[in-house]
Amino acid sequence: MGEVIVITSGKGGVGKTTTTANIGTGLALEGKSVVLLDADIGLRNLDVVMGLENRIVYDLVDVVEKTCRLKQGLIKDKRFPNLFLMPAAQTKDKSAVTPEQMMELTKNLAEEFDYVLVDSPAGIEQGFKNAIAGASRSIVVTTPEVSAVRDADRIIGLLEANDLKNPQLLINRIKLEMVKRGDMMNIDDIVDILAIDLLGVVPDDEQIVISTNRGEPAIVDGRSLAGQAYKNIVKRILGDNLPFMSLDTDEGLIAKIARVFGFVKK
């Protein structure tokens, strides 16, 4: 029986879809069988980020409504044979499925795959409720902005109210230079406010824009900073107790990586 992980944030545009694509691909790289489930019905994106948009024939709503079999709704990734995507419908909206149907769907998928990653839509309405319905574990994505952190706090409250204890935090798009200058919230501030376990920090990286447009997750060619950060996060999800370096901005994980790769001079 596999694990169902929901990736959510409350606020839009913080990188839920990018995170889902990268973590999913990372888990597949580690040899796990993974299915990515796009719960953002009507505004699907995960297929584009994965570069699988042109392969879509059936989608999540077709599977839930049983117009096709479960297997037909799964698109095999073009790079990894153990990675699959179930795209959302584009011409429907969030009310096309119910939390009960999602629960059944994720349960069926978890029987066949090691990991089921659910990409949640922004917001706290029906789409969010659908996305968390079958999950047993959750990752909250936020960026170092007050508004995003505020929304993340609200989401954590909702997750806990829905029996998803111990959500893990992923801080995305941190800009080292700005944190150093004191112009950006630093990691400790965010963790202090949200008071949940930190899963990882992903630096702001131009490479993400390039890889998104190309439909190839940054983790595939793990040379970029963000790709490296996602690799560490994947190891932590797998239970590897990766030494979590002091998240002091000077000697934090990112700073270390940056220094190793010669991006930041100490």
Place this chain on the structure above:
Amino acid sequence: MVKNEIVFKGTKEGLHVVLRGDLSFAEIKDMLEKKIKPSKRFFEGAKIIGFSGRNILEEEYFELKSIVEDQYGMEVIGIYNDLNINSLYDVEEKAKRYYENEEERQDVEGKGLFIRSTIRSGQFIKHSGNIVIMGDVNPGAYLEAKDSIMVMGIMRGTAHAGSAGNYDSYIAAFRLEPMQLRIGDIIARSPDGMPYKSGIPEIALVKRGMIIVEPY
């Protein structure tokens, strides 16, 4: 050994046998027997529409035909050089197959739905006749017609012509850069990699069980 010398493609009407281009005729015969023999029972009674992927001569066609028909109990329903499987049906038969009733046929056959605007992501246009779009069709938009589809603009979305099984229908556009094209139950997708730019008006039709895009 190289795989997939011979591929069977199933459609609603029957099987297409796709042969690899660089094989000699003797090799093809050999491969065909190798492929069919182990699952003879499975192929028995199957209908073959035609052979494609490599040009075969008329006598070769009849030789293949006699092999699959006499030895394996399959049936070749296409004719030699049959470009379009739709020629299998006459006009009346088609009407019966594609439209729910005579009224629907009278209502929509040869007529079209005209839309003068951009069709955007998430929009779904369905019509039982032809569809004509004066404007662009964006990625994520979906067109479905029982007859043909014409886009007077850039076609970047997904289009499904002949949705009831009419392989005679076509999809044409001033610029054909689609995500996916479907005619009947045949699906073709855009190539991976760099976005494709066509530059000239093109038309997508069914030939030998495949969707072919060509200038018009």
